[in-house]
Amino acid sequence: MLNVICAIIFFDEKILVVQRSDKMKLPLKWEFPGGKLEDGESESDCIQREIMEEINIEIDVIRKISNSIYDYGDFKINLIPFIARYASGEIQLAEHNDYKLLSKSDLLNLDWAEADLPIVAELLKMEQL
Numbered sequence: 001m002l003n004v005i006c007a008i009i010f011f012d013e014k015i016l017v018v019q020r021s022d023k024m025k026l027p028l029k030w031e032f033p034g035g036k037l038e039d040g041e042s043e044s045d046c047i048q049r050e051i052m053e054e055i056n057i058e059i060d061v062i063r064k065i066s067n068s069i070y071d072y073g074d075f076k077i078n079l080i081p082f083i084a085r086y087a088s089g090e091i092q093l094a095e096h097n098d099y100k101l102l103s104k105s106d107l108l109n110l111d112w113a114e115a116d117l118p119i120v121a122e123l124l125k126m127e128q129l
């Protein structure tokens with residue numbers, strides 16, 4: 001099983017979501033930015049590294065929320081989400097096709113990677129960070 005860390009990054013009230021490119025697995029699906037946990041790396045180091053590599057910004061990690069285990073058939077992932085706050089830098093996408101800053105209520109309108117759906121549902125139920 002693949003351990004993937006992702007970040008739900010708040011810019012004030014808005015949340016950053018990114019769209020996978022047509023050349024990646026799960027083409028054009030929307031997801032929270034992040035990536036695979038490397039051997040010996042802490043989850044918190046992983047998410048800060050991935051966000052810098054993919055999005056070019058610094059974040060403050062706040063806390064972990066419930067993980068989502070999903071079997072795509074050809075691979076199975078354990079998706080581990082962290083709530084975070086934007087800290088600094090300008091968004092520049094290295095790999096993704098597009099991004100949006102959305103209010104919570106607009107999240108459900110996206111074509112999400114399947115593993116993210118329970119995480120989006122939990123986020124919608126949360127009253128505060």
Ligand SMILES: Nc1nc2c([nH]c(=O)n2[C@H]2C[C@H](O)[C@@H](COP(=O)(O)OP(=O)(O)OP(=O)(O)O)O2)c(=O)[nH]1
Pocket residue numbers: 004005006024025026030031032033034035036077079113114115116
């Ligand atoms: N970063 C991230 N990945 C997700 C989410 N939901 C979801 O199913 N995934 C999947 C997509 C990928 O198969 C895997 C994350 O891998 P990755 O982003 O580090 O790597 P990748 O797909 O670019 O790598 P590759 O296997 O195509 O070489 O987890 C999510 O919200 N964020």
